[in-house]
Amino acid sequence: VEGTSHSVMGSEDKLLGGLLATGFDEDFCTSRYGSVSYRKASGHKPSPYLVSRLRAYEALHKRCGPNTEPYNRAVEYLRSDDGSPKQFMGCKYVVWISFSGLGNRILTLASTFLYALLTNRVLLVDPGVDMADLFCEPFPNASWFLPLDFPLKDQFHGFDQNSGHCYGKMLKENSPDVMNKMNPPSFLYLHLVHNYDDQDKLFFCEDEQSFLKEVPWLIVKSDNYFIPSLFLIPLFEEELNNLFPEIETVFHFLGQYLFHPTNPVWGLVKRYYHAYLSGFDEKMGIQIRVFDTGTGPFQHVLDQILACTGRENLLPSVDRGRSILPNSYSHKSKVVLVTSLSSGYSEHIRDLYWENPTTTGEVVSVFQPSHEEHQQTEKQMHNQKAWSEMYLLSLMDTLVTSSWSTFGYVAQGLGGLRPWILYKPENRTAPDPPCQRAMSMEPCFHAPPFYDCKAKRGIDTGELVPHVRHCEDMSWGLKLI
Numbered sequence: 001v002e003g004t005s006h007s008v009m010g011s012e013d014k015l016l017g018g019l020l021a022t023g024f025d026e027d028f029c030t031s032r033y034g035s036v037s038y039r040k041a042s043g044h045k046p047s048p049y050l051v052s053r054l055r056a057y058e059a060l061h062k063r064c065g066p067n068t069e070p071y072n073r074a075v076e077y078l079r080s081d082d083g084s085p086k087q088f089m090g091c092k093y094v095v096w097i098s099f100s101g102l103g104n105r106i107l108t109l110a111s112t113f114l115y116a117l118l119t120n121r122v123l124l125v126d127p128g129v130d131m132a133d134l135f136c137e138p139f140p141n142a143s144w145f146l147p148l149d150f151p152l153k154d155q156f157h158g159f160d161q162n163s164g165h166c167y168g169k170m171l172k173e174n175s176p177d178v179m180n181k182m183n184p185p186s187f188l189y190l191h192l193v194h195n196y197d198d199q200d201k202l203f204f205c206e207d208e209q210s211f212l213k214e215v216p217w218l219i220v221k222s223d224n225y226f227i228p229s230l231f232l233i234p235l236f237e238e239e240l241n242n243l244f245p246e247i248e249t250v251f252h253f254l255g256q257y258l259f260h261p262t263n264p265v266w267g268l269v270k271r272y273y274h275a276y277l278s279g280f281d282e283k284m285g286i287q288i289r290v291f292d293t294g295t296g297p298f299q300h301v302l303d304q305i306l307a308c309t310g311r312e313n314l315l316p317s318v319d320r321g322r323s324i325l326p327n328s329y330s331h332k333s334k335v336v337l338v339t340s341l342s343s344g345y346s347e348h349i350r351d352l353y354w355e356n357p358t359t360t361g362e363v364v365s366v367f368q369p370s371h372e373e374h375q376q377t378e379k380q381m382h383n384q385k386a387w388s389e390m391y392l393l394s395l396m397d398t399l400v401t402s403s404w405s406t407f408g409y410v411a412q413g414l415g416g417l418r419p420w421i422l423y424k425p426e427n428r429t430a431p432d433p434p435c436q437r438a439m440s441m442e443p444c445f446h447a448p449p450f451y452d453c454k455a456k457r458g459i460d461t462g463e464l465v466p467h468v469r470h471c472e473d474m475s476w477g478l479k480l481i
C-alpha cells in the first residue's frame with residue numbers, strides 16, 4: 001500500500017516506527033530524523049522483532065567495533081595467525097569492500113549488513129574514496145568504518161577468485177574431507193561479484209555456512225543484491241520470516257535504517273526539493289538509464305517512455321491540435337523529476353507539455369537536476385549528486401524506472417514504491433508493452449546461483465518458493481515479492 005498523506009512537519013514519527021535509534025547528535029546528520037517530513041507515510045511498519053534485533057546489533061557493534069579490546073585482539077590474530085581457533089570475546093566480523101557504482105554499493109552493503117545480522121557478525125565498511133562523504137554513521141556511539149590501519153586493507157583492491165584466501169578457490173583445491181578437518185583460517189575472502197563461479201556460489205549453501213561460521217574475519221566483495229538467495233538457505237529461514245513478516249520490505253527497511261545522506265548531500269536534496277518539487281498536487285519520477293553504447297538521447301527510448309506514461313495513465317496525453325481549452329479545466333499540477341546522464345529526454349518531455357495543451361487540462365512541469373553525460377567513478381560531487389538524485393526519486397509519489405539499473409532499485413526501495421519498469425529495448429526498438437508494474441518494491445539480484453545444495457545439481461531457484469521469483473526486468477534474476 002503506498003502512502004496516502006504527507007506527514008506534517010514536526011508531528012511525524014521521526015524514528016520511523018522504532019527503526020532508527022535515538023541518541024544521535026541531530027546536527028551532525030540532519031537527514032536522519034529530518035527525512036520523514038519529505039516522504040509520504042509508506043504504510044509499512046518494521047516488525048517489533050526487527051526493531052529489537054537492530055538494537056541488539058547496535059549493542060554488539062558498540063562492544064566489538066573499531067578500537068575496542070575485542071577488535072584489537074581480533075586484528076592482532078589477523079597479523080599473527082597461529083592456526084589455533086580463538087573466541088575473540090564473542091566478536092566476529094564481516095568487512096564490506098567498497099566496489100562498483102553507487103547504486104550497486106548501496107545494495108551490496110545492505111545485503112552484507114543483513115548477512116551480519118543473521119550470523120551475529122559486526123559489519124565494518126571499507127570507506128573507499130567517498131563513502132564517508134555520502135553516508136552518515138548508522139550505528140549510535142560506534143563507527144562502522146574500518147580503521148585506516150586495518151592490516152589487509154592494501155589487499156582489498158587485488159582480492160579476486162585467485163587470491164589465496166578466496167573461499168571459492170579453497171573449495172576448488174580441497175576435498176570436502178580435507179575441508180572438514182581444517183582449522184578455520186583467521187580470514188576468508190568471499191568473492192560475490194557477478195563473474196563468480198560455482199565454488200564461490202557455494203556461499204549460498206548451508207553446509208558452507210557452517211564452515212564460515214568459525215572464521216573470525218570474512219571479507220566480502222560484491223556488486224549484487226544477494227539477499228534473495230539468503231532467503232533460500234534453510235538455516236536463515238525462520239529468522240528472516242521473523243525479521244520481515246512482510247517480505248517485500250527487506251530493502252525498504254534496511255535502506256532506511258542504514259543510508260542517511262550526509263549534510264552536504266542532504267543540502268542538495270532539500271534545496272532541489274524546495275526549489276523545484278514542492279507544492280505540486282502529484283510528483284512523479286522518471287529514472288532513465290540507457291545501457292546502449294553511443295551517446296543518447298535515443299528516439300526509441302523517448303518513444304518508450306511516452307508510450308509507458310500514456311498507456312499507464314501516469315501522464316496526461318496532449319492535444320496536438322491545440323484546440324480551445326474546455327471550461328471544465330482541471331488545474332491539477334503534476335511535476336516530473338527526470339534523472340538521466342543525458343539532458344535530451346527531459347527537454348523533449350518538457351517541450352511537449354509546453355507546446356501542447358493536455359487533454360485533461362492538467363499542468364505538467366518537468367525538471368532534471370543534473371546531466372553528467374557519462375558515468376564517473378570516485379569523483380566526490382558526481383557521486384554526491386547521484387546519491388541526492390536517487391534520494392529525490394524516492395520522495396516521489398510514483399516512479400518509472402529503467403530495467404537493470406540499481407540506481408532505480410535504490411530509489412524505489414527507499415521510497416517504498418512499486419515502480420513501472422521500462423523493459424530493456426532490444427536492437428534499438430521500444431518494446432511492446434513498453435513497461436510493466438513491478439511485483440514488489442524489492443531490488444533484483446542479477447547474478448543468483450541456480451543450484452540445489454542438497455541434491456547437488458542445478459535447479460531453477462526462481463521456482464522454489466512463492467516469495468522468491470524471477471525479476472520483471474531480468475528473466476534470470478531473483479527478487480523477493
Ligand code: GDP
Pocket residue numbers: 100101102103104105288289339340341370372374375376382383385386389404405406407408
Ligand atoms: P546502475 O549502473 O544503473 O546499476 O547504477 P550505479 O549507481 O551502480 O552506477 C551508475 C552510476 O552512473 C551512478 O552511480 C552515477 O555515478 C552515474 N549515473 C547513472 N545515472 C545517473 C543519473 O541519472 N544521475 C546522476 N547524477 N548520475 C547517474
